[in-house]
Amino acid sequence: MKKIITPNQIERQFNEGKIIVSKTDLKGKILYGNRIFIKLSGFTEKELLGKPHNIIRHPDMPKIIFKFLWDFIQNGKEIVAYVKNLSKDGSYYWVKAFVTPSFNGKGEIVGYHSIRVKPTEEAKAAIQALYKELLEIEHKGGIQKSQEKLEQILAQKGVSYEEFVLSL
Numbered sequence: 001m002k003k004i005i006t007p008n009q010i011e012r013q014f015n016e017g018k019i020i021v022s023k024t025d026l027k028g029k030i031l032y033g034n035r036i037f038i039k040l041s042g043f044t045e046k047e048l049l050g051k052p053h054n055i056i057r058h059p060d061m062p063k064i065i066f067k068f069l070w071d072f073i074q075n076g077k078e079i080v081a082y083v084k085n086l087s088k089d090g091s092y093y094w095v096k097a098f099v100t101p102s103f104n105g106k107g108e109i110v111g112y113h114s115i116r117v118k119p120t121e122e123a124k125a126a127i128q129a130l131y132k133e134l135l136e137i138e139h140k141g142g143i144q145k146s147q148e149k150l151e152q153i154l155a156q157k158g159v160s161y162e163e164f165v166l167s168l
């Protein structure tokens, strides 16, 4: 069972050049994490391997973002998403994640991997404001309402989700 971690306001820092990597099976269970991924999570490698990736899910993340993520990758597409992750000690760190499916020789999806970099402060500020709004809507009206809101924001800007994320 997932242990309850109380989030705090301490942000974990990492260097700009770092690439944070994890790989999962088809269900999102962690099969691999590189050294910096393990370090930022605050867990040991043993604690992480075989666990669902939501072991580092932060409650400030709107559900709709993960719905988008899974819809993309299960359809064989890659996605870019800004994610606030929760460390074992309650601290957090923001990443810009490139999540992609892995295929076998027959073109079937056999797993997924995520490569993450440090987001700029400007992108972080913009996405934080958006996620706060989406989360509030989600708490009141559920994921359907936050999806409607996100689609409405994108329509107003006249951009797709990908264009929006890449413009930040």
Ligand SMILES: Cc1cc2nc3c(=O)[nH]c(=O)nc-3n(C[C@H](O)[C@H](O)[C@H](O)COP(=O)(O)O)c2cc1C
Pocket (backbone or CB within 6 Å): 022, 023, 024, 027, 028, 052, 053, 054, 055, 056, 057, 058, 061, 063, 066, 083, 084, 085, 099, 100, 112, 113, 114
């Ligand atoms: C390759 C890959 C990487 C992922 N990385 C993260 C991550 O860094 N943080 C996170 O919260 N969820 C990540 N997820 C999504 C989780 O599987 C899960 O959907 C999310 O944490 C929401 O969990 P919940 O459905 O329990 O709310 C990743 C999924 C995949 C396939």
